Amino acid sequence: xxxxxxxxxxxxxxxxxxxxxxxxxxxxxxxxxxxxxxxxxxxxxxxxxxxxxxxxxxxxxxxxxxxxxxxxxxxxxxxxxxxxxxxxxxxxxxxxxxxxxxxxxxxxxxxxxx
Amino acid sequence: xxxxxxxxxxxxxxxxxxxxxxxxxxxxxxxxxxxxxxxxxxxxxxxxxxxxxxxxxxxxxxxxxxxxxxxxxxxxxxxxxxxxxxxxxxxxxxxxxxxxxxxxxxxxxxxxx
Numbered sequence: 001x002x003x004x005x006x007x008x009x010x011x012x013x014x015x016x017x018x019x020x021x022x023x024x025x026x027x028x029x030x031x032x033x034x035x036x037x038x039x040x041x042x043x044x045x046x047x048x049x050x051x052x053x054x055x056x057x058x059x060x061x062x063x064x065x066x067x068x069x070x071x072x073x074x075x076x077x078x079x080x081x082x083x084x085x086x087x088x089x090x091x092x093x094x095x096x097x098x099x100x101x102x103x104x105x106x107x108x109x110x111x112x113x114x
Numbered sequence: 115x116x117x118x119x120x121x122x123x124x125x126x127x128x129x130x131x132x133x134x135x136x137x138x139x140x141x142x143x144x145x146x147x148x149x150x151x152x153x154x155x156x157x158x159x160x161x162x163x164x165x166x167x168x169x170x171x172x173x174x175x176x177x178x179x180x181x182x183x184x185x186x187x188x189x190x191x192x193x194x195x196x197x198x199x200x201x202x203x204x205x206x207x208x209x210x211x212x213x214x215x216x217x218x219x220x221x222x223x224x225x226x227x
Contacts, residue, residue, distance in 0.1 A: 034215060043118070043205050043218030044157070089157065093213075100145050100212035101170060104157040 003027045004092050006105035014113050019077040021108050023090035026071065030092040034102070035064060035075045038087045047088075048075070080112045116140070118219035120206050126225045132194040135222045138187055139208030147216060148181055148191050149205040157205070163189065164212070196226045 005024045013019045021035075031052040036044035050057040050064045050073070057064050063076045077084055087109050091102040119138040127133055139146045147162040161171040166183045174181070178197070183189040193200050203223050207216040 032213060036218075041220065043207070043220045046215035046217065049215060100147070100162055100164065100209070101159060102147075102216065103159075106156045 002106075003030075004090060004103050004105040006088075006090060006108050008108050009106070010109040010111070012111045012113065013080050015082055016079045019075075019080045019084065019110055019112065021075040021077075021088050021090075021110065023073045023075075023105050024071060025073075025092050027092070027094065027103075028071070029094040030103075031095045032093040033064070033066060033073050034091045034093075035062075036089045036091060036104075037084075038089065038107070044089055077110075080110075082112050082114050085110055085112050118206055118208050118217055120204075120219035120222050122222060123220065124223045124225075126227065127196060128227050129198055130195045131226075132192065133196045133200075133224060133226075135191040135204050135206075135224070137189045137191070137206030137219060139189070139206070140217055141187065143208035143210050143217075144186075145209045145212055145214075145216075146183060146189050147207040147209075148189070149207065149218075151203045151205065151221070160191070198226045200224065201226050 003026050034049040035047040037047050038044040048059050048062045048064050050066050055066050066073045087107045089107045090105045093102050121136045148160040151157045160173040161181045163183045181191045203221045205218050205221045207218040209216045
């Protein structure tokens with residue numbers, strides 16, 4: 001029972017263009033969402049997060065959008081750079097006593113071509 | 115600032131042996147998490163601690179797995195006896211508060227032959 005799904009295993013974009021990574025969730029109790037980036041042989045690194053009281057959060061080149069009615073979030077990277085090539089994971093957490101417990105998607109491999 | 119430190123980075127051992135993975139969280143972080151990453155199941159939470167106390171161990175696969183946090187700067191994950199299906203990358207993470215982003219170590223790649 002995958003509660004957080006990243007349906008695209010991979011994405012390839014040209015340098016300078018926009019990268020859009022998508023994530024769907026099924027658990028309506030999730031109220032906090034995060035994106036992590038992972039390079040080979042390293043641990044995931046936190047990128048950006050969003051609370052369910054917002055529908056958008058921006059940090060530099062990275063913007064996360066949340067559509068609660070569709071149970072969908074997306075990460076936009078503009079402009080994409082070759083150094084952005086990595087695996088991107090979305091993660092979700094429910095409130096209350098579970099707020100420390102993250103459920104991760106399977107990840108999307110992003111390749112940015114020069 | 116030092117990040118989350120895990121040791122060893124790689125471990126190869128034979129089936130049936132005891133395996134101990136170690137983690138030093140970021141100083142001052144109250145939460146510590148153990149994850150396992152496999153191709154089949156992705157990144158899954160095994161157990162997490164708050165102020166050295168286990169809060170949720172529902173992700174621990176079976177009794178062969180145990181985790182301890184004897185003090186705020188050290189945690190271990192033990193597998194005894196180990197089996198080939200335990201082969202995976204094990205990550206430790208820590209956070210300041212439960213709602214704060216988690217900071218991950220670089221993982222231990224475990225291979226059970």
